Amino acid sequence: MAEPDPRRRRRAQGALETQVLSALHTAGKPVTAGWVQEYLGADLAYTTVMTVLARLLAKSAVTRRREGRSFVWLPAADEAGLAALKMHRVLDGEQDRRAVLASFITTLPEGDEQVLRELLDQAGDED
Secondary structure, three states: OOOOOHHHOOOOOOHHHHHHHHHHHHHOOOEOHHHHHHHHOOOOOHHHHHHHHHHHHHOOOEEEEEEOOEEEEEEOOOHHHHHHHHHHHHHHOOOOHHHHHHHHHHOOOHHHHHHHHHHHHHHHHHO
């Protein structure tokens, strides 16, 4: 059996989504899938970019609107929202969410722990 070409390594799950979202944030304005493809470069096919954008749209991570005959794409959230999406992705990939959250909380620096407590209190007040 032939050895896989090391130049054709698979990306980590979600890595391409993160790259596409980062590209949209960098653009700072609505851009086409072609722009994203060109920005990311390498050997990324246009259809791959479109597939990733469609998946991100299904996850409500991006929005799109028609301009002429094509769509332009925007991130649905700011950088903090992007970080939150990454955190959700990690949690969704774990079987024991409670253990992951417990481990995360117990390793927070004191200042971050206090911020988290305040945010949880505020969220509880809104219910």
